[in-house]
Amino acid sequence: MAPSQNLDAEGITRRQSLAALAGAGALGLAGCTQSTGNGGDGGDGSGDGSGSLSGSINIAGSSTVFPLMSAILEDFAEQHPDVDPDISQTGSGGGFSNYFCVGETDFNNASRPIQPEEEELCGENDVEYIELVAATDxxxxxxxxxxxxxxxxxxxxxxxxxxxxxxxxxxxxxxxxxxxxxxxxxxxxxxxxxxxxxxxxxxxxxxxxxxxxxxxxxxxxxxxxxxxxxxxxxxxxxxxxxxxxxxxxxxxxxxxxxxxxxxxxxxxxxxxxxRSLFTYPSMESLGEEHIAEFARYFVEQTTNEDLVAGDVGYVPATEETQEEQMQKLEDAIEEAQG
Structure with a gap:
């Protein structure tokens, strides 16, 4: 498993942490402190907010995508306390080659598309995946x-x-x-x-x-x-x-x-x-309900201007892009769970 940060839903809010860091003159960013968050105008990952989902979610990859992914992951974990999230910054390539394409993580964040040698490595290890657009940087x-x-x-x-x-x-x-x-x-x-x-x-x-x-x-x-x-x-x-x-x-x-x-x-x-930013969920992981629900929640949040632009600092996806990504994701989930 990659060197990582577990997210604890009992900390201070993202906005509070950013304000505190700015006041102290520290160099911080959203998602690097333990925090809770506001899910914005997206769904809650299960449709009923029951928190009944459980299991681990392991994510590695891009430091650029990290603040967005960790902010969304925090919100999801707050709503589903039995979900155990783990996220690390390994770089896009480091995440693909050392963790994702050898089957050790559920998602790999990337600040550029997957490369041919990484596709080959995933293929050698029977790791299938889809590409989802996260934001514009x-x-x-x-x-x-x-x-x-x-x-x-x-x-x-x-x-x-x-x-x-x-x-x-x-x-x-x-x-x-x-x-x-x-x-x-x-x-x-x-x-x-x-x-x-x-x-x-x-x-x-x-x-x-x-x-x-x-x-x-x-x-x-x-x-x-x-x-x-x-x-x-x-x-x-x-x-x-x-x-x-x-x-x-x-x-x-x-x-x-x-x-x-x-x-x-x-x-x-x-x-x-x-440039576009991406995350890659593995097909095998999408076969697990809590990971499929998190992937849906992530795509829902890509149009959340308060979170993506206001809290993190990236360009949110358009409604059209979100719809396209959600359809791609639903097709993959249906295949993975079929």
Whole structure:
């Protein structure tokens, strides 16, 4: 089983925990503290709120999807106290290769689609699955808030900082930047965010090894907040929860600088760094009623603006997308339980 966090429904609420963290100047995010939550306008996972479901739910994968999945999982566990949830941040690839595709977890969260080698590994271990869209993210580039000399970067400048033969000082990126060494904080190579960043920013030039790599996005936030000449990248939720400790850069992909936010991610204007987020339930797990009900609850909550946008910081799914995902899920459940 992956290193994990059990969710206890007897803690403080998500909103209370976020407010407390902000007041203390800490770098926190939704879902990383023990908490209860408000199920919003979705269902309760069983239709009657009886809490009669029981069993474990084991989830690994993307640190980007983690705050959304953990928030929804908290709500479901509060309504069903006999359900035992367990969730960990292993990175999309780490989750697929080490846990999900070898049959050890029920869901794998991912910030990019499953890759061919992961599909092959799942096939070798008879792990069947479906892909569900969770939300839309704006992959966000952050610097220290004291860095008043920078507000935006072009894609080419961003690539020069992160490619395999990366520049070493800020003035090598742009002449009027300071002659100071760049300190980098980013995703580990087991992360879907790492894969997405290479594909959409650096391409064949690859990713530098000269950086602090981690699967914990809050560690990236802490690193950048603690160093005036640092830069990092992660999902928008981690900036959304820490706007006073970090500064988000606008990104210019050819039509002028665009700010990362929910609106530009939803419209596609924040290109190429807006992206879909996913979760993958296994077919075998969907054969268990408590896991099938949680999967339904998860899809119901993907349109919950208060939770997805307001609490976590991602773009909710459209009603049309939700309907499509629910039909895919119901077909899979019928097959798994047939």
């Amino acid at each position: 704006a992959l966000t580039i952050v610097v220290n808030p004291e860095a008043d000399w920078i507000d935006s970067l072009t894609i080419e400048e961003l690539a020069s900082i992160w490619r395999s033969d990366a520049v070493e000082t800020w003035d090598e990126v742009r002449d009027d930047f300071p002659n100071e060494e760049i300190e980098r904080f980013g995703a580990a190579d087991t992360s879907g965010t790492y894969d997405y960043f290479i594909e959409n920013v650096m391409g064949d030039e690859g990713h530098t090894d000269d950086y602090s790599a981690t699967e914990k996005d809050n560690a990236i936030a802490e690193g950048v907040a603690g160093s005036e000449y640092a830069i990092g990248y992660f999902g928008f939720a981690y900036y959304f929860q820490n706007p006073d400790q970090l500064k988000a850069l606008e990104i210019d992909s050819g039509d002028g600088p665009v700010e990362p936010n929910l609106e530009t991610a939803a419209s596609g204007e924040y290109s190429p760094l807006s």
